[in-house]
Amino acid sequence: MVMLGDDTDRDEARQRAVVRQAIGRSDLPIELLASGRWELAASIADRFGAGRVFLAGDAAHQLPPNRGGFGANTGIEDAHNLAWKLAAVLAGRSAPRLLETYDAERRPIAWLRHEQIFARADYKAYLDTGESPAEVIDDDAIELGQLYRSAAVHGAGPDLPPARRPDQWAGQPGTRAPHVEARTADRELSLLDLFQRGWVLLSEDPRWAAATTCAAGELGVDATFVHIGGDVTTRDPRAFRSAYGIEASGATLIRPDGYVAWRTLDAPDDPIATLTGALRGVAAA
Numbered sequence: 001m002v003m004l005g006d007d008t009d010r011d012e013a014r015q016r017a018v019v020r021q022a023i024g025r026s027d028l029p030i031e032l033l034a035s036g037r038w039e040l041a042a043s044i045a046d047r048f049g050a051g052r053v054f055l056a057g058d059a060a061h062q063l064p065p066n067r068g069g070f071g072a073n074t075g076i077e078d079a080h081n082l083a084w085k086l087a088a089v090l091a092g093r094s095a096p097r098l099l100e101t102y103d104a105e106r107r108p109i110a111w112l113r114h115e116q117i118f119a120r121a122d123y124k125a126y127l128d129t130g131e132s133p134a135e136v137i138d139d140d141a142i143e144l145g146q147l148y149r150s151a152a153v154h155g156a157g158p159d160l161p162p163a164r165r166p167d168q169w170a171g172q173p174g175t176r177a178p179h180v181e182a183r184t185a186d187r188e189l190s191l192l193d194l195f196q197r198g199w200v201l202l203s204e205d206p207r208w209a210a211a212t213t214c215a216a217g218e219l220g221v222d223a224t225f226v227h228i229g230g231d232v233t234t235r236d237p238r239a240f241r242s243a244y245g246i247e248a249s250g251a252t253l254i255r256p257d258g259y260v261a262w263r264t265l266d267a268p269d270d271p272i273a274t275l276t277g278a279l280r281g282v283a284a285a
Helices: 012-023 070-090 096-119 139-144 208-219 237-244 271-282
Strands: 181-183 188-190 199-203 223-227 251-254 260-264
Touching: 070 096, 070 139, 096 139, 199 208, 208 223, 208 271, 251 271, 260 271
Parallel strands: 199 223
Antiparallel strands: 181 188, 199 251, 251 260
16 A cells, blocks of 8 residues: 655656556556545544433544554544443443543543644654643553543543553553463463453452352342452462552452553441442442
């Protein structure tokens, strides 16, 4: 594919000449499959949801092509964020207010990536005169270390940066749950393999099992307890604690999309009441 920066009309002969020039060979036969015009666009919708209508992908944001693939990945993540919330509300497990967190979480990410595209050398020239580019954030941080702030997350304060490298978050609520190598009785896995089906509570303390059962039963939410050191084991217990930022008696709650919703460093006096309150809030139950 050859992209041209001008708006000149070219017949097929001239198009073939441009392709040969780009390749650096004048003797190659060139078959033209398609040609068309494309307009550089950079825009973000004022809101991603209104009533029963939600915007995702290019309907919600248009980001210029870039080497990080920010545009396509942002659209895919929109759907990933919205799908579990729609399913929960339609099934009656969550109140409709959960859907308000879609705009709260995804629109800031679209704006962040918009700013980061124009902070990079490829697009700095397109900024308005006098406008200073944003500070460049690492690509891994932009793609894998974004932070959600909404009612579906407890503990993501305004003092935190919008993105960091994943290894720097240490299980911070509002970020992707970290990978930790683990195994069950019959297979090796990543802790990430345990997510994406429902709510999951992780802890080394088996007392959280009863709290999970009681909270899920009271709220009508699909939540599972995974005992680290029991249901699954890790080579080094310290690896789990370090990755998720909790102590042995603490717990971390993972959303159906694999993001950390809430955590407690260690066990509170009343785990059942604490977990029920946290789950009621983040799940809008």
